[in-house]
Amino acid sequence: MAKPSYFYGIHAIEALLNQRPMDALSLFVQQGREKDAHIAQIIDTASAHGTSIQYSQKDKLSQLCASPQHQGVVLHARPLGFTDERCLDALIAHEQCLFLVLDQITDAHNFGACLRTAVAMGVDAVIIPKHHAASLTPTVAKVSVGAAELMPIVSVTNLARTLGQLKQAGVFVYGTALDDAAAPISTVDMRGKTALVMGSEGEGMRRLTMECCDALVYIPMSGNAQGNLQSLNVSVATGMALYEINRQRQPN
Incomplete structure (x- = not known):
């Protein structure tokens, strides 16, 4: 099985949490962004499914996902698999x-x-x-x-x-x-x-x-x-x- 990956971006993480929440492992939130409406909703959804929440500096999130375009949230989760041809x-x-x-x-x-x-x-x-x-x-x-x-x-x-x-x-x-x-x-x-x-x-x-x-x-x-x-x-x-x-x- 493929190793978990660091997903980033508000919409990508929202979709992952809504479609396959059990694949989410840890949510990293940029300090100071937790009151943003979209991010607050992501935190609530992740918490409801038992995903751990950690708050980190912006640069730390950029390091985790290897991109500065994380929009304040990074999710450590199992990768999406391809659908069976059947x-x-x-x-x-x-x-x-x-x-x-x-x-x-x-x-x-x-x-x-x-x-x-x-x-x-x-x-x-x-x-x-x-x-x-x-x-x-x-x-x-x-x-x-x-x-x-x-x-x-x-x-x-x-x-x-x-x-x-x-x-x-x-x-x-x-x-x-x-x-x-x-x-x-x-x-x-x-x-x-x-x-x-x-x-x-x-x-x-x-x-x-x-x-x-x-x-x-x-x-x-x-x-x-x-x-x-x-x-x-x-x-x-x-x-x-x-x-x-x-x-x-x-x-x-």
């Missing part, structure tokens, strides 16, 4: 299930930002490959502002096989790519069972992953950047693509 079976049953597939996104900040957007846009689960992908670190938890705790994140050994299984179950797999065969995302009907695949910023989707896609789409842009998906940060591109899918699914 959870996908139940989710696929939904008529408008939506999966976000991140192919080799290794940057923790991009990963966390993608998770934050995924929760906001109604994604049912995020799927990543077991290798060459960011882990569920405290940095990911902080950047996702707690979203990592709110949705299944599935790590699979063979991404191509998983995409094949989704397709067999009636999920249409769209890949984002700069390709002559790609269509503008706004022209494609994504209201049914959908999986959206986003590739890494540098390389995009791997060849085998692309071959598993039913269709390719891109985000049209204006000016010199038109059609150039790589001119966007992957988390920004993910947000734009998911927004379009969510827009299509809204009632008229």
Whole structure:
């Protein structure tokens, strides 16, 4: 089992305490911040579940979590684990299930930002490959502002096989790519069972992953950047693509 980690940031800690309070071990609070409304609520929640509370200087908290961006609270807790792949079976049953597939996104900040957007846009689960992908670190938890705790994140050994299984179950797999065969995302009907695949910023989707896609789409842009998906940060591109899918699914 992985060693406990130091989580930081108000929203990340709130989500952890609300979703899996038994994994919380010790809460460290910056001296003088205990009367802040959000932090006071965190202290109350942690205390209610028997988590020890310690008060420390700001620099001490920065040392614990290796970041000055702790917002006055650091939580020593067991790390979040990936969800078992079998959870996908139940989710696929939904008529408008939506999966976000991140192919080799290794940057923790991009990963966390993608998770934050995924929760906001109604994604049912995020799927990543077991290798060459960011882990569920405290940095990911902080950047996702707690979203990592709110949705299944599935790590699979063979991404191509998983995409094949989704397709067999009636999920249409769209890949984002700069390709002559790609269509503008706004022209494609994504209201049914959908999986959206986003590739890494540098390389995009791997060849085998692309071959598993039913269709390719891109985000049209204006000016010199038109059609150039790589001119966007992957988390920004993910947000734009998911927004379009969510827009299509809204009632008229």
